[in-house]
Amino acid sequence: MSKPIVALAGGVGAARFLEGLARVIDPARLWIIGNTADDTEMHGLHISPDLDTVAYTLAGLANPQHGWGLKGDTFHCLEALRKLGVEAWFQLGDRDFATHLYRTARLRQGATLTQVTAELTAAWGLACKLAPMTDQPVRTLVKTRRGVLDFQTYFVRRRARDTVLGVTFHGAPQSRPAAGLLQAIRQAAAIIVCPSNPIISIGPILAVPGIREALRKSAAPVAAISPIVGGRALKGPAARMMKSLGMRVSALGVAELYRDFVDVFILDQVDAGQAGKVEALGMRVVVTDTIMTSMAKKKALARAAVGLWNML
DSSP states (O other), X not given: OOOOEEEXXXXXXXXXXXXXXXXXXXXXXXXXXXXXXXXXXXXXEEEOHHHHHHXXXXXXXXXTTTSSSBTTOOOHHHHHHHHTTOOOOSOOOHHHHHHHHHHHHHHHTTOOHHHHHHHHHHHTTOOSEEEESBXXXXXXXXXXXXXXXXXXXXXXXXXXXXXXXXXXXXXXXXOOBOTTHHHHHHHOSEEXXXXXXXXXXXXXXXXXXXXXXXXXXXXXXXXXXXXXXTTEESSSSHHHHHHHTTOOOSHHHHHHHHTTTOSEEEEEGGGGXXXXXXXXXXXXXXXXXXXXXXXXXXXXXXXHHHHHHHHO
């Protein structure tokens, strides 16, 4: 059996890249480690936004406008909850509710999040392996001038408008990598850090004890794609968070966060001028078009990554 290609993923940018990657390699080789620090409970249900975004996208079910949720979904249940006086600011579609109902019921029956995720991806016909970073609860907490906010309150309810003074991952020190995750990293043919927010999407994965060390020790080439292009995040609050936390808001700033375990850094053509400084961190640099505005561009970026691995 071919060695796996392991991807660290969180958010819409990662899902879009993986959509292209799953079309240029055998998807059965793809082993995706998903961020679960965004997980939350809403209306008594366990929600795993990043896992679902990746799964829905790879299954061809995602809402193409938002990148999250299900295309063509309706919101009758949410509207009914509002009429009952329930706060319903987190957008959950009617068919999306089915995912969370199933997940919550199985978790209450004693299944692990890894097991439930495998069941869901099998039901959606996915050949790849999608797994949470851990089966233990880890939650992103955002320090702001209003106090400490759970991630979904900061990101969805308050639309990421608060200045971020700090980020912590509650429960991470006590967590363990999900079953098979470290073995997949050890056996990988290649590892890719998707173009995700380095602080709140990739950061929680790296905070799970053992994962960052495994990446450092891996014999496989480790590549990362910058989510910052031209000093801006193409999706989400990464640029604002990096600025408020005193980091460089640039591809170089992202590379600095990964310098201890990434071998190759992929940045966009508009940031070609930063290549020398990234190389000074000890990484090989590849400059290409990283803006995925079409399926053709998603596949082209994936081919660039695969071609790179084949050369190393």
